[in-house]
Amino acid sequence: GEDVEQSLFLSVREGDSSVINCTYTDSSSTYLYWYKQEPGAGLQLLTYIFSNMDMKQDQRLTVLLNKKDKHLSLRIADTQTGDSAIYFCAEGARSGGSYIPTFGRGTSLIVHP
Amino acid sequence: GAGVSQSPSNKVTEKGKDVELRCDPISGHTALYWYRQSLGQGLEFLIYFQGNSAPDKSGLPSDRFSAERTGGSVSTLTIQRTQQEDSAVYLCASSLRLAGEGYNEQFFGPGTRLTVL
Numbered sequence: 090g091e092d093v094e095q096s097l098f099l100s101v102r103e104g105d106s107s108v109i110n111c112t113y114t115d116s117s118s119t120y121l122y123w124y125k126q127e128p129g130a131g132l133q134l135l136t137y138i139f140s141n142m143d144m145k146q147d148q149r150l151t152v153l154l155n156k157k158d159k160h161l162s163l164r165i166a167d168t169q170t171g172d173s174a175i176y177f178c179a180e181g182a183r184s185g186g187s188y189i190p191t192f193g194r195g196t197s198l199i200v201h202p
Numbered sequence: 203g204a205g206v207s208q209s210p211s212n213k214v215t216e217k218g219k220d221v222e223l224r225c226d227p228i229s230g231h232t233a234l235y236w237y238r239q240s241l242g243q244g245l246e247f248l249i250y251f252q253g254n255s256a257p258d259k260s261g262l263p264s265d266r267f268s269a270e271r272t273g274g275s276v277s278t279l280t281i282q283r284t285q286q287e288d289s290a291v292y293l294c295a296s297s298l299r300l301a302g303e304g305y306n307e308q309f310f311g312p313g314t315r316l317t318v319l
Contacts, residue, residue, distance in 0.1 A: 120305050131206070131293055131310030132245075139305075177245065181306055189235070189258065189301055190308065194244030 095178050095193035101200055107165040109196045111178030114159060118180040121154065123163045126175040126195065135176070136163070165198075173200045204228070206311035208294050214317045215284055223279045223314045227296030234277050235297075235308065236269060240290040248292075251277065252300050284318045291315050 093113045101107045113121070119140045124132040138145045138152045138161070145152045151164040165172055175195040207226045215221050227234050236248040247261035251271040262268070266284075271277040281288055295308040 122307075124308075124310075129312070131295070131312045132308070133310065134307045137305065137307075181301070189247050189250055189261075190306070191247075192237075192245040 093178055093180055093191050093193040095176075095196045097194060098197050098199070101168050101198070103168060103170055103200055103202050105168055107163075107168045107172070107198055107200075109163045109165075109176050109178075109198065111161040111163075111193055112159055113161065113178070113180045113191075115180055115191070116156075116159065120181045121152075121161050122179040122181065122190070123150075123152065124177040124179060124192075126177065128174075132177060168198075168200050170200045170202070173198055206294060206296055206309050208292075208311035208314050210314060211312065212315045212317075214319065216319050217286060218283055220280065220282045221284055221316065223281075223292050223294075223316070225277045225279070225294030225296075225311060227275065227277070227294070228298075228309055229275075231296035231298055231309070232274075233297045233300050233306075234271055235295045236277070236279050237293045237295065238290045239293055239313070245293065248279070250301065281316075284316075286318050289316055289318045 095111045122137040123135045125135045126132045138154050149166045153162045175197050177195045178193040179190045181190040209224045232253045234251040237245045249269045250258040266282045269279045291313040293313045295310045297306050297308045299306045
């Protein structure tokens with residue numbers, strides 16, 4: 090069945106780059122998403138990538154997709170304390186019927202001075 | 203415009219009581235989802251309302267859980283005879299499109315934190 094896995098914690102120093110990794114199992118996934126959850130709030134879409142792309146860059150964010158290995162990563166350049174949050178990887182597939190997006194457990198990013 | 207809202211933001215109840223959690227999705231959004239977020243467990247899918255079709259209830263953990271969506275808008279998640287293991291944050295999300303229809307951003311509410319004593 091489908092499953093999305095992420096490491097639970099990542100600690101980085103302010104100004105360094107952060108890399109959050111995710112693996113998924115559904116090869117039919119056509120869209121892969123990164124959501125950010127700040128304390129006490131719901132999830133908010135950060136960025137996404139379509140499965141025919143290898144990389145997507147958006148300001149400080151870089152998403153890399155290795156479709157062969159079903160591996161997705163999110164790189165945050167020049168990480169700031171405001172980036173401290175939980176980051177969720179999610180996959181959504183195209184199907185004939187309904188398909189519920191599957192989320193990973195979330196990676197808690199802690200940024201310290 | 204307004205985002206997804208949920209009420210109450212916090213709910214403390216005694217074991218065995220029933221609770222109702224409310225979700226107001228973004229106007230015009232076809233799909234509505236309920237998730238449960240427990241500490242260290244990520245997002246657990248509960249139920250999905252897909253337009254006028256029958257809801258996908260495959261994620262409901264027991265028959266104590268039920269949900270309805272009236273008039274294609276507001277949704278209520280009901281938990282009967284609450285147990286301590288029901289304590290979690292319940293998140294609601296809505297999306298413009300139905301799940302599986304290509305790019306489909308979900309918009310989340312802030313959640314209801316349920317504590318069962």
